[in-house]
Amino acid sequence: xxxxxFKLEVEKTGICILSIDTENSEINTVNTSVINEFEYVVNKLxxxxxxxxxxxxxxxxxxxxxxxxxxxxxxxxxxxxxNIIIKQNKILRTLESSGKKVVSILKGKTFxxxxxxxxxxxxxxxxxxxxxxxxxxxxxxxxxxxxxxxxRLPRLIGINQTIDLIINRKSLTASEALKIKIIxxxxxxxxxxxxxxxxxxDDSTFVQPWDDKNNKDSKxxxxxxxxxxxxxxxxxxxxxxxKNHYPGVKTFMSCLFEGLNSxxxxxxxxxxxxxxxxxxxxxxxxxxxxxxxxxxxxxLLNSSIKELSNILRKNYAAEGIRLLLQGVSPAIIENAGKxxxxxxxxxxxxxxxxxxxxxxxxxxSDANVTAFIGLMEQKSRKxxxxxxxxxxYNNTVRIKIWKGLEELVALSKTQPEVFKxxxxxxxxxxxxxxxxxxxxxxxxxxxxxxxFSIKKCNFPAWTGGPYSWIKNYGIEKFIEESNDFAENLxxxxxxxxxxxxxxxx
Amino acid sequence: MDEAYIYDALRTPRGKGKKDGSLNEVAPVKLASQxxxxxxxxxxxxxxxxxxxxxxxxxxVGEQGAxxxxxxxxxxxxxxxxxxxxVDRFCASGLEAINIAAGQIMSGQSxxxxxxxxxxxxxxxxxxxxxxxMADPDVAYHTYFVPQGISADLLATKYGYSRTDVDKYAVxxxxxxxTAWKEKRFKNSIVSVEDxxxxxxxxxxxxxxxxxxxQSLASLEPSFSKIGKLQGxxxxxxxxxxxxxxxxxVHHAGNSSGIVDGSAAVLIGNKEMGKKYNLxxxxxxxxxxxxxxxxxxxxxxxxxxxxxxxxxxxxxxxDIDLFEMNEAFAAVxxxxxxxxxxxxxxxxxxxxxxxMGHPLGATGAMxxxxxxxxxxxxxxxxxLVTLCVGAGMGTATIIERV
Numbered sequence: 007x008x009x010x011x012f013k014l015e016v017e018k019t020g021i022c023i024l025s026i027d028t029e030n031s032e033i034n035t036v037n038t039s040v041i042n043e044f045e046y047v048v049n050k051l052x053x054x055x056x057x058x059x060x061x062x063x064x065x066x067x068x069x070x071x072x073x074x075x076x077x078x079x080x081x082x083x084x085x086x087x088x089n090i091i092i093k094q095n096k097i098l099r100t101l102e103s104s105g106k107k108v109v110s111i112l113k114g115k116t117f118x119x120x121x122x123x124x125x126x127x128x129x130x131x132x133x134x135x136x137x138x139x140x141x142x143x144x145x146x147x148x149x150x151x152x153x154x155x156x157x158r159l160p161r162l163i164g165i166n167q168t169i170d171l172i173i174n175r176k177s178l179t180a181s182e183a184l185k186i187k188i189i190x191x192x193x194x195x196x197x198x199x200x201x202x203x204x205x206x207x208d209d210s211t212f213v214q215p216w217d218d219k220n221n222k223d224s225k226x227x228x229x230x231x232x233x234x235x236x237x238x239x240x241x242x243x244x245x246x247x248x249k250n251h252y253p254g255v256k257t258f259m260s261c262l263f264e265g266l267n268s269x270x271x272x273x274x275x276x277x278x279x280x281x282x283x284x285x286x287x288x289x290x291x292x293x294x295x296x297x298x299x300x301x302x303x304x305x306l307l308n309s310s311i312k313e314l315s316n317i318l319r320k321n322y323a324a325e326g327i328r329l330l331l332q333g334v335s336p337a338i339i340e341n342a343g344k345x346x347x348x349x350x351x352x353x354x355x356x357x358x359x360x361x362x363x364x365x366x367x368x369x370x371s372d373a374n375v376t377a378f379i380g381l382m383e384q385k386s387r388k389x390x391x392x393x394x395x396x397x398x399y400n401n402t403v404r405i406k407i408w409k410g411l412e413e414l415v416a417l418s419k420t421q422p423e424v425f426k427x428x429x430x431x432x433x434x435x436x437x438x439x440x441x442x443x444x445x446x447x448x449x450x451x452x453x454x455x456x457x458f459s460i461k462k463c464n465f466p467a468w469t470g471g472p473y474s475w476i477k478n479y480g481i482e483k484f485i486e487e488s489n490d491f492a493e494n495l496x497x498x499x500x501x502x503x504x505x506x507x508x509x510x511x
Numbered sequence: 512m513d514e515a516y517i518y519d520a521l522r523t524p525r526g527k528g529k530k531d532g533s534l535n536e537v538a539p540v541k542l543a544s545q546x547x548x549x550x551x552x553x554x555x556x557x558x559x560x561x562x563x564x565x566x567x568x569x570x571x572v573g574e575q576g577a578x579x580x581x582x583x584x585x586x587x588x589x590x591x592x593x594x595x596x597x598v599d600r601f602c603a604s605g606l607e608a609i610n611i612a613a614g615q616i617m618s619g620q621s622x623x624x625x626x627x628x629x630x631x632x633x634x635x636x637x638x639x640x641x642x643x644x645m646a647d648p649d650v651a652y653h654t655y656f657v658p659q660g661i662s663a664d665l666l667a668t669k670y671g672y673s674r675t676d677v678d679k680y681a682v683x684x685x686x687x688x689x690t691a692w693k694e695k696r697f698k699n700s701i702v703s704v705e706d707x708x709x710x711x712x713x714x715x716x717x718x719x720x721x722x723x724x725x726q727s728l729a730s731l732e733p734s735f736s737k738i739g740k741l742q743g744x745x746x747x748x749x750x751x752x753x754x755x756x757x758x759x760x761v762h763h764a765g766n767s768s769g770i771v772d773g774s775a776a777v778l779i780g781n782k783e784m785g786k787k788y789n790l791x792x793x794x795x796x797x798x799x800x801x802x803x804x805x806x807x808x809x810x811x812x813x814x815x816x817x818x819x820x821x822x823x824x825x826x827x828x829x830d831i832d833l834f835e836m837n838e839a840f841a842a843v844x845x846x847x848x849x850x851x852x853x854x855x856x857x858x859x860x861x862x863x864x865x866x867m868g869h870p871l872g873a874t875g876a877m878x879x880x881x882x883x884x885x886x887x888x889x890x891x892x893x894x895l896v897t898l899c900v901g902a903g904m905g906t907a908t909i910i911e912r913v
Contacts, residue, residue: 242742246746249750250750341756368766
């Protein structure tokens with residue numbers, strides 16, 4: 007086989023240097039052609055009796071970034087995808103259990119699956135360099151690990167450390183990684199290869215902790231008394247924060263729970279099945295496309311993007327007040343906002359930006375809103391900074407909805423279902439963004455506007471941005487329902503020309 | 512269908528479920544076997560005639576594991592032909608055991624059975640049996656799992672029970688239990704726990720605090736406020752109940768059921784067995800039912816299970832003379848009374864688990880004995896026993912004196 011992604015050198019000492027150099031790419035990633043070559047290479051060197059050990063090296067600036075998600079997303083058949091993921095895991099498993107000592111030398115970024123590859127070697131030496139960084143932040147785009155990391159990491163550093171690293175999406179420097187034992191050693195960049203060779207040739211043992219039959223570490227069991235409460239609490243905390251979005255978070259917890267009650271082989275299968283499920287999840291796909299695949303190369307923004315962000319917040323808050331005046335209970339309004347992924351509810355947002363500042367976003371149909379804001383002013387309910395708005399405050403800490411609100415508005419006896427309010431809030435955010443964005447962004451490509459809506463305008467990331475969300479919701483359905491909203495509630499719901507042209511494409 | 516008669520009901524006193532509780536030194540199998548022995552002795556039965564012993568136990572692990580019911584049968588030196596099975600319907604396990612035991616009689620598949628329960632909470636702590644419900648992320652997310660105390664506070668918030676309401680209920684429970692003990696209303700059912708020398712270890716419910724007042728309860732901090740906030744449980748509850756702005760934490764150690772140790776057993780049989788041993792049937796089982804309800808608020812099941820059991824018995828709420836509704840948390844009983852429109856004077860007339868404690872797997876069988884004694888004392892006819900159950904269930908049983 008002619009190798010296009012790897013370089014293989016076997017020295018007389020019995021050391022094999024396996025250098026990764028992904029073809030046509032600035033970074034090392036794993037795609038199907040890489041997997042095929044990797045399988046060939048690993049079978050070859052693990053069956054070669056003359057080889058004592060393997061050094062995994064990168065010929066790029068960085069060590070590795072894991073799977074090529076763009077390619078994986080193109081694979082529509084789930085079973086085909088599953089078999090690819092299983093194959094990659096099997097290769098790593100073969101390598102770590104073949105009886106050859108495996109050392110990886112890490113420099114630059116070791117991210118996502120890159121770190122997972124490194125974890126399947128017996129020893130990790132990292133460069134003493136500020137650019138050496140370790141992270142698995144795939145939860146940012148709804149994904150979780152897919153090369154055994156959810157199984158190896160806890161078995162290496164414990165459940166608590168793993169959860170902290172992954173759930174909190176931490177980036178570690180070399181010394182931080184050494185501290186929690188993700189790597190074994192730090193050496194000067196130019197000493198990496200020399201040191202790796204020494205380790206291969208010394209007589210240190212090299213059994214992975216999960217293959218060590220003497221290692222009966224009870225810290226790893228979710229049902230261990232000490233872990234149980236922490237585990238349950240983490241599930242609850244992540245659930246309360248993600249609010250049923252970002253499916254990778256729950257999946258990650260599932261990989262820990264199901265995998266740690268078994269062994270590494272069952273564990274990696276559990277992880278692979280979850281990984282395939284996630285890659286086919288609507289929210290994850292939307293996030294990967296917007297935040298990873300279509301990520302703009304250059305920052306094309308002008309400074310007025312902040313103004314766009316403010317306009318969205320004001321409109322979000324104004325919609326909350328309109329809902330209130332229609333008799334919807336504050337609890338449902340606020341919870342609906344949080345459920346769609348906004349950091350605070352519409353009324354809390356109104357308080358934060360000062361209620362009167364919303365007025366410049368109101369239209370001719372909003373006379374009652376303007377009047378109501380005036381009434382609030384009269385009652386000295388102006389917003390957060392004065393300590394009294396829709397909420398009561400203790401200094402600037404929000405306590406609870408102001409009791410007096412009940413006297414100012416008549417709440418309906420039958421309240422709407424919360425998802426209807428969620429939909430209405432999303433519709434206002436999407437339509438407002440779409441009708442205003444071209445005025446505030448130099449680039450009018452929808453993919454890039456999706457990206458910046460999330461990164462600069464606090465648009466909920468799980469949507470993949472307004473246009474991705476419309477596509478998942480159904481473009482025609484969105485337009486039809488927007489027009490219904492516009493007819494009943496006002497012109498602010500009229501879909502933009504840009505949205506109308508989505509249908510043609 | 513055969514009639515299932517209750518011939519007897521006995522229980523141990525309830526010991527504080529802590530290391531300094533009186534029953535902490537007694538292994539759970541010994542608690543259970545002493546009650547079985549007492550049933551045998553008082554009714555003078557040949558245990559060979561008992562087909563099955565069904566015991567509720569919520570944490571069947573460690574020394575409560577490996578089928579504690581069969582183990583207790585053997586430890587009690589009952590005939591080896593007596594089968595034993597442990598059942599778990601969380602807090603209603605003891606009542607469920609009675610229902611299964613009665614079902615065996617009604618279906619004609621057994622002649623004499625025991626339904627009862629055992630829980631040594633001081634020796635096998637709550638949570639010992641783990642569970643996918645709360646720890647499997649798929650299940651916990653899907654069911655919006657929160658601990659029961661959060662559910663109780665959610666129930667209070669949703670239906671508007673204030674701290675004053677629940678504390679007032681708790682004070683009543685303590686007063687009623689104190690009166691009941693003072694007037695020796697439980698004396699017919701209590702089996703003192705003894706050691707191997709027949710030296711008495713405990714003869715009364717030691718958890719009670721008859722001196723409890725509204726003022727003394729007011730000083731107690733809510734039990735679930737901290738974990739609710741820190742571990743996100745409040746937000747998970749609100750995710751399921753978006754009509755709620757914020758949870759009001761009203762439950763605390765003084766208006767929730769006490770953690771205690773104890774065991775109970777109820778002797779059930781058909782007519783022939785009564786004749787054989789010259790036993791007077793104390794009551795018959797009219798009907799029983801278990802139901803599932805929404806698991807996050809978790810504790811709304813009793814009224815639904817009661818209604819289902821009433822329907823099966825072709826009875827109305829007004830046909831029931833007395834109710835025992837397990838006092839898991841004060842708000843649960845308040846809600847039960849509101850839904851079925853029952854006056855407090857008919858419910859838990861001798862106090863309940865807030866005053867005396869709730870030995871999880873045993874409580875259902877204990878309060879069955881309590882209601883039976885009280886029906887006899889007051890010469891009333893019908894009683895309904897019900898408990899709220901973890902993961903959103905309810906179990907109820909209706910009995911009628913004969």
